[in-house]
Amino acid sequence: MTKGTLYGVGLGPGDPDLITRKAARLIETAKVVAYPALAGGDSLARSIAADLIPSTAREIVMSVPMSRDRAPAQTAYDLGALAIRAELEAGRDVVCLCEGDPFFYGSFMYVHARLKADFRTEVVPGVTSLTACAARAEMPLAARNERVTILPGPLPDDELTARIEGAESLAILKVGRHLPRIRAVLDRLGLTAQAVYVERATTPDESVLPLADAPEAAPYFSMILLTKGADPWL
Amino acid sequence: MTKGTLYGVGLGPGDPDLITRKAARLIETAKVVAYPALAGGDSLARSIAADLIPSTAREIVMSVPMSRDRAPAQTAYDLGALAIRAELEAGRDVVCLCEGDPFFYGSFMYVHARLKADFRTEVVPGVTSLTACAARAEMPLAARNERVTILPGPLPDDELTARIEGAESLAILKVGRHLPRIRAVLDRLGLTAQAVYVERATTPDESVLPLADAPEAAPYFSMILLTKGADPWL
Structure with a gap:
């Protein structure tokens, strides 16, 4: 079976209108989306892309605690990467949502580091x-x-x-x-x-x-x- | 008469798919677009946005010489700003196209500096x-x-x-x-x-x-x- 592709998609600074056409199309057609959320709270990334996410899409939430201690966040990305890995292994693409740009202080780099060796990845830059x-x-x-x-x-x-x-x-x-x-x-x-x-x-x-x-x-x-x-x- | 608005629109790095939804909408509905071009050559900005520019739009080309001497480029932006000013005074919005982001080494800042005191301006950031x-x-x-x-x-x-x-x-x-x-x-x-x-x-x-x-x-x-x-x- 062909493995899925991991997309890291920048959503821009907050106005949904500043999402790029490429990012919008990837989100609109996504079977699986993944995004970080503040532990116990909302996801800014999800809120920016909300009007584009199909109601049928599976959503993987990475619940990241706001802490200066790195271990809890590492665990959140470890767990998120495991869930994303299962989808990719099953042949489904995963669209990982990221405020701003994925590689400019973006959370996607933590997912990317954990999965890039095993799957095709593509980073879609966003407005910073x-x-x-x-x-x-x-x-x-x-x-x-x-x-x-x-x-x-x-x-x-x-x-x-x-x-x-x-x-x-x-x-x-x-x-x-x-x-x-x-x-x-x-x-x-x-x-x-x-x-x-x-x-x-x-x-x-x-x-x-x-x-x-x-x-x-x-x-x-x-x-x-x-x-x-x-x-x-x- | 209400004066027009000057839009400085970032087009992203080159892939037309990396244009934001906001930039795409502004270009698609533009009555007047303006952009820099290399003197005697093509305009990268125009080529990125080509599939969005209405055939009916008036196009203002700022022909900028590639020179380490600043005076010829200053003249090009002076002339461009004059042509844009006439459209804005006549009540028409002008969409100024810019590779990348308008304020990150972008040409729009030269147009902006010449017109911001007299007109409503809006900068639409782009992927750098x-x-x-x-x-x-x-x-x-x-x-x-x-x-x-x-x-x-x-x-x-x-x-x-x-x-x-x-x-x-x-x-x-x-x-x-x-x-x-x-x-x-x-x-x-x-x-x-x-x-x-x-x-x-x-x-x-x-x-x-x-x-x-x-x-x-x-x-x-x-x-x-x-x-x-x-x-x-x-």
């Missing part, structure tokens, strides 16, 4: 939160020979400081509960006035604000953009 | 070459708290060297004629064996190779990926 936030803030990220630096917000202060000082165009992702700390770092560097805060870009709950006006409590899906060098006049 | 190359190479770009560094290939050797040494996950864009020089830099840093070369990702002419096997002559749309730190096992 990076360019979605820039689009919504109407801030060009980079032109010509400008460098772009992407920093996860949980990095420690000294590393953030060193990397921000060397940056030209800068995005700080996964801001969340680190917002007050990151803002203090940018304050010390005299960069707060140029920074823009974007929360839940392209969703109905979107917020785009000068960083100085950002709320104290930021969600995980938030970003700070700082383009020090962009010269869009060419 | 960055994640498209990672998808096609099946190389995760970044997980968890890994940093991503994006460097344009034309940067001088000393700057490339310094930025590459400090990088964790690395993409070098716009490789083109700089390939031999960039390869020499990576050789000196002992990184060539880990590097992957991707040319024209997601198009029929795509090529994905170990950097050591890359051709001497690379096109502008080529990229080197190096993920030193990614640990997709979680």
